[in-house]
Amino acid sequence: GNSVTQMEGPVTLSEEAFLTINCTYTATGYPSLFWYVQYPGEGLQLLLKATKADDKGSNKGFEATYRKETTSFHLEKGSVQVSDSAVYFCALSSTGNQFYFGTGTSLTVIP
């Protein structure tokens, strides 16, 4: 079946620190992989995506590389800001008609 396992939080970092949030998946077929971000009281917003192996998704300084050999899609950012504080969700879609989400990782960045 399809599932996503995400690094548990919460994660607390100082401003300008390096961020990694781990995500691994199991899937049938050839999934696409996504990172969504959720700010307090809001819905989810797409952060980045990758649709095939070795693709790198990037946006707003965040990056993630689709690694088929390790079934991973880890999220990274070289220097976090206070405004990056949010909950981050890893997700996969194997046929486009259903998305599977991880449980989310809460990030707090302190000045």
Next chain:
Amino acid sequence: DTGVSQDPRHKITKRGQNVTFRCDPISEHNRLYWYRQTLGQGPEFLTYFQNEAQLEKSRLLSDRFSAERPKGSFSTLEIQRTEQGDSAMYLCASSLGQGMLISGNTIYFGEGSWLTVV
């Protein structure tokens, strides 16, 4: 604003009452999804429409839940005889589907409808 919109944003209801949520997707999107999210968890799939056809339903969608998309545009999610366990955020999302086997379609979420059953 041309994003996904949901109404109401917040609803408090007494146990046993019925509630209905509405979702207006992005106008050109043919696919519409309902998800449920509880505190500290990721969204859980409830159901999915392609145009007006409801193509998938999760086992989470008990017989107290019904969703419609009568004209292939807006959708409603109704919960009958609400229970305290129904308290959650109900998220609607939409996408422009380009084929059933293409997995790269991005789904765009609304801001959610919070339900509290007291």
